[in-house]
Amino acid sequence: MDTSVICPRFETAISLLSQRWTGLIIYQLLSGPQRFSHLTEIIGISGRLLSERLKNLEAEGLVTRTVYPETPVRIEYALTEKGFSLKPVMDEIQNWSQIWVEPTETRNV
């Protein structure tokens, strides 16, 4: 019957990346620690969802949150080792997109 099941670890990993915005947030943080407002602007995500996603990523151990008590307060989000180790995944998605995604078919809204 070949009813072998999908690898549970893979399933967990891809369910993480299948959550909307999560991949983009990680990709963006690969270029270094960034603050909340910068992420909302560059990704195009609302504060509500960015907040929710970052909390989730922090809980999963992929991202850290650091408070700098300046004026006004600065809060930076950065990848942990676990988060940064998703770089090869992002690199492969990048590679694939360069080959298979038409420059014209971007923004299909």
Place this chain on the structure above:
Amino acid sequence: MDTSVICPRFETAISLLSQRWTGLIIYQLLSGPQRFSHLTEIIGISGRLLSERLKNLEAEGLVTRTVYPETPVRIEYALTEKGFSLKPVMDEIQNWSQIWVEPTETRNV
């Protein structure tokens, strides 16, 4: 200001993979052409959504649909070259999951 924008091709690619089930469907089809009912069982997706996703993947040129007029009818879904070339992405997700996902934390429902 460093308000450089995220690569549009990357954004298109990851929005595809960010759609729920899509990654799992492609991953599963990497092991060869499979029929509708087999995919629903092994992935744990409803007929409604599998149908919707497969139509979408077909429209994107990632998957083909082949009808075998037997009794009862057999319909097989297979990856195109474009779809199969996502293998390196899936391999990297697999790698990451082997290192960073606890065997115990699977199925966090």
Place this chain on the structure above:
DNA sequence: TCCCTTTAGTTACTTTATGTAACAAATTAT
């Protein structure tokens, strides 16, 4: 012929996730 079986979907409806925009907390310079 008519009904049964099997695979491959679809339809109608409920529940969950996401989008939007106005509002609140914290901090400190004026």
Place this chain on the structure above:
DNA sequence: ATAATTTGTTACATAAAGTAACTAAAGGGA
């Protein structure tokens, strides 16, 4: 005390996903 800035949160509208019953097609047997 007031205003200004960043980092969120709350309340509500819209879109996507989950569920389960139903339909389409097509051969096989009574």
